[in-house]
Amino acid sequence: MSRDPTPSEGTPAAGPAQVTASQDRDAIYRSGRRLDHAEGASRPLRPAPEKQPRGARIHGDRPIDQAEAAARFIAAPEHEQMHDARLWDLRQKRDREMHVIPEWETLRALASAIKEHTLTHLDEYLEQFETQAQSNGVHVHWARDAAEHNRIVHGILRDHGARSLIKSKSMLTEECGMRHYMASVGIEVIETDLGERIQQLDNEDPSHVVVPAVHKLRTDVAEVFAKTIGTDPDNSDVHYLAESQREATRPLILEADAGMTGCNFAVAETGTVTVCTNEGNADLSANVPKLHIASIGIEKVIPRLEHLALFVRLLSRSALGSPITQYTSHFRGPRAGGEMHFVLVDNGRSARLGMEEFWTSLKCIRCGACMNTCPVYRRSGGLSYGATYSGPIGIIIDPTFNARKYSNLPFASTLNGSCTNVCPVKINIHEQIYAWRRELVKQHEVPFVKKAAMKAAGEVLSRPAVYRAAVATANAALEHLPRFVIYNGLNAWGKHREVPHPPKQTFHSWYQQHRGEKP
Amino acid sequence: MSSRNDILTAIRANRPKVERALPAVPLFDAGAPGSLLAVFKESLTRMGGLFLDPPAAGDHLLPVREKIAAAKVVCSTVPEITGNRGIAEVRTPHDLADVDYAIVRAAFAVAETGSVLLHDVSLKVNAVSYLAQHLIVLLDPADILLNLHHAYRRPEFRERHYAVFHTGPSATADIEGVLIHGAQGVRSLSVLPLARGAASGRQG
Numbered sequence: 001m002s003r004d005p006t007p008s009e010g011t012p013a014a015g016p017a018q019v020t021a022s023q024d025r026d027a028i029y030r031s032g033r034r035l036d037h038a039e040g041a042s043r044p045l046r047p048a049p050e051k052q053p054r055g056a057r058i059h060g061d062r063p064i065d066q067a068e069a070a071a072r073f074i075a076a077p078e079h080e081q082m083h084d085a086r087l088w089d090l091r092q093k094r095d096r097e098m099h100v101i102p103e104w105e106t107l108r109a110l111a112s113a114i115k116e117h118t119l120t121h122l123d124e125y126l127e128q129f130e131t132q133a134q135s136n137g138v139h140v141h142w143a144r145d146a147a148e149h150n151r152i153v154h155g156i157l158r159d160h161g162a163r164s165l166i167k168s169k170s171m172l173t174e175e176c177g178m179r180h181y182m183a184s185v186g187i188e189v190i191e192t193d194l195g196e197r198i199q200q201l202d203n204e205d206p207s208h209v210v211v212p213a214v215h216k217l218r219t220d221v222a223e224v225f226a227k228t229i230g231t232d233p234d235n236s237d238v239h240y241l242a243e244s245q246r247e248a249t250r251p252l253i254l255e256a257d258a259g260m261t262g263c264n265f266a267v268a269e270t271g272t273v274t275v276c277t278n279e280g281n282a283d284l285s286a287n288v289p290k291l292h293i294a295s296i297g298i299e300k301v302i303p304r305l306e307h308l309a310l311f312v313r314l315l316s317r318s319a320l321g322s323p324i325t326q327y328t329s330h331f332r333g334p335r336a337g338g339e340m341h342f343v344l345v346d347n348g349r350s351a352r353l354g355m356e357e358f359w360t361s362l363k364c365i366r367c368g369a370c371m372n373t374c375p376v377y378r379r380s381g382g383l384s385y386g387a388t389y390s391g392p393i394g395i396i397i398d399p400t401f402n403a404r405k406y407s408n409l410p411f412a413s414t415l416n417g418s419c420t421n422v423c424p425v426k427i428n429i430h431e432q433i434y435a436w437r438r439e440l441v442k443q444h445e446v447p448f449v450k451k452a453a454m455k456a457a458g459e460v461l462s463r464p465a466v467y468r469a470a471v472a473t474a475n476a477a478l479e480h481l482p483r484f485v486i487y488n489g490l491n492a493w494g495k496h497r498e499v500p501h502p503p504k505q506t507f508h509s510w511y512q513q514h515r516g517e518k519p
Numbered sequence: 520m521s522s523r524n525d526i527l528t529a530i531r532a533n534r535p536k537v538e539r540a541l542p543a544v545p546l547f548d549a550g551a552p553g554s555l556l557a558v559f560k561e562s563l564t565r566m567g568g569l570f571l572d573p574p575a576a577g578d579h580l581l582p583v584r585e586k587i588a589a590a591k592v593v594c595s596t597v598p599e600i601t602g603n604r605g606i607a608e609v610r611t612p613h614d615l616a617d618v619d620y621a622i623v624r625a626a627f628a629v630a631e632t633g634s635v636l637l638h639d640v641s642l643k644v645n646a647v648s649y650l651a652q653h654l655i656v657l658l659d660p661a662d663i664l665l666n667l668h669h670a671y672r673r674p675e676f677r678e679r680h681y682a683v684f685h686t687g688p689s690a691t692a693d694i695e696g697v698l699i700h701g702a703q704g705v706r707s708l709s710v711l712p713l714a715r716g717a718a719s720g721r722q723g
Contacts (some may be wrong), residue, residue: 082695086695086696103547110542110544111538111543113540113542114541114542116537116539116545117539117540117541118543119534119535120534120535120537120538120539122530122534123527123530123531123534126526126527126530127527136680142522142523142526143522144522144525144526148522173609192703193691193693194691194693194694194702194703195693195694198693198694211692211693212693213693213694214693216694217695218694218695220549221694238694238695238697238699239697241694242694242700242702243695243698243701246701246702246703249703250616250703253703254612254613254616270596270676270677272676274610278689278690278691278692278702279689279690279691279702279703280649280689280702280703280704280705281702281703281704283645283648283649283683283704284646284649284650284703284704287612287645287646287649287681288612288613288646288649288650298526298530303541305671305672305676305677306544306668306671306672308671309544309666309668309670309671310544310668312667312668313631313666320692321632322566323562323566323632323633323686324566324632324633324634324667324684324686325686326566326567326685326686326687326688326689326690327683327684327685327689327704328634328683328684328686329681329682329683329684330676330679330681330682330683331680331681332676332679332680332681332682333680333681334564334680335639335680335681344526345523346526346529349599350529350530350533351529351533353530353533353534354532354533354535356535356603359533359535397548407691422544452665453617463570470594473648
């Protein structure tokens, strides 16, 4: 260690101007020239990154308190702002793609019609798909529920003596809690999608159907990877993190005993499973090990290849604003010397088909466009919903799994209808959200304050004259009421935000004044 | 088979009692552009793929030869270029773990999206197009289709056990939306327009 000849050496620094490099505790620390004996620095070497807010607290079947988890997310401004901006960017990219396709609205209408036709003939198309797949040499299995799905997959793996499974992202296997089950029977599951792998290593569910770790900052990822795959905890460079994951996962891919994918579209006429990814990880999972298992929700079937063109054109444009995913893979039969298994999973879908107001939610192609556009989702994070599916599509699907546990979720919406407008298969999402509120009130799954407010709103909304009077009165009242009346515990709208300034005049009275008398 | 019957029975009991006809899907090919190759090139570039412009005269494969000149392991599945890892000798995908460049031929391409279609018969070992660090695709300009509606009429989807659209290289934006090429699959994908059989007889 070289001696610094400056005169101030060894004397207490009188002020910042006299500090030399050798006296700067941080500088010495970083250069590693001095043994620090684990002494603490008097001030942090760098500002500590904002801690990641965690998701909803789960207490068995007790109703998820989405608002409580959302409040914690909003209380982490760096996370909230990045999340909001990132998802809004995806929404804007989607809009740009949509505007250059003149037939966009036709595509949506056709996609919706094809899905509704298929769902109303679902048994026939599933049987056709099964027959075709079997004639292509694929083993086809049927699972009534999540537990049966996991048992079937475990059985296939056991028959092959497989101990490790590489897989691409699949919301269905999340829904089935498959990783948890496989851990209990000693099978190692390795997620190969970057976002999904981050979530797996952090022991956290995906927060979004397309971008599973979108709620995490790069510093959160750096912390997870430092603990699990041994990266430098101080390096949160995204290229470094992604490359480290690639290097860490590749040997696991090469050594895995079996591979698994989900399924975006199952084509009945050819028995084809179509998988859309950007990373190429589904193709590695399916093409490196000899055994390929695909888990397929029964609502994923479509009749013919010509229909696939529509859905592929819509999916990635709606999801990420790209014309297509980097990889669109069509698995029709096993490789030479390999084996392919399809597991068709019901898990509540056939029951949902019988719900008059909700069956069209089965049209969903899991693009996530409704989540990206939703102001509530963007500002509360997917984990605040405490369910496999979050955002607008989640809050109309989740109550079909457990009406009590997810009874609060349909209230996590402003009913602005943006979700419905961007849905590529034209699900009337916001109307179903409202229908779920009514349904849950009927089933007595809704607390008193919400119920009383809903009842009053229902009566006012059903009578136009009363509605107009109420709006005029409320606007007048908002102008004159003291703050504590507007911002109290009963008005969820007054939490974390200012109630908008009331307009001077309602639209109805403005219209009457300016246009009403004209012929 | 009782799960199968239970599920189908439940579906039959719950099928919505509404009439929903299956619509015909048009090809959406009115106003096709003059040059499909130009549209393909633009779409491919947008998706992060590289378009290799062949030299006006001389060796058409020059851009490929330049790319692979410094590579240690090259695996070619096409007759136009000879690599040093024969695909015919590959016993398992693991034999491809150290490949730097793989060279394959596309069955066809889609101008709308910038995609190339690869399949099990031409790839011979499917994993070669994912385990290699970089992928080079030869494409006959006569094999470019306008859009996905035309593409899904091709016989490959009925005949091949595995068929895949590659559109640019492996990519991810899973961390704060930062785009990374080479997430798990190839780090780059280059497409060279080259008619089938055009360079046959040349030594690689």
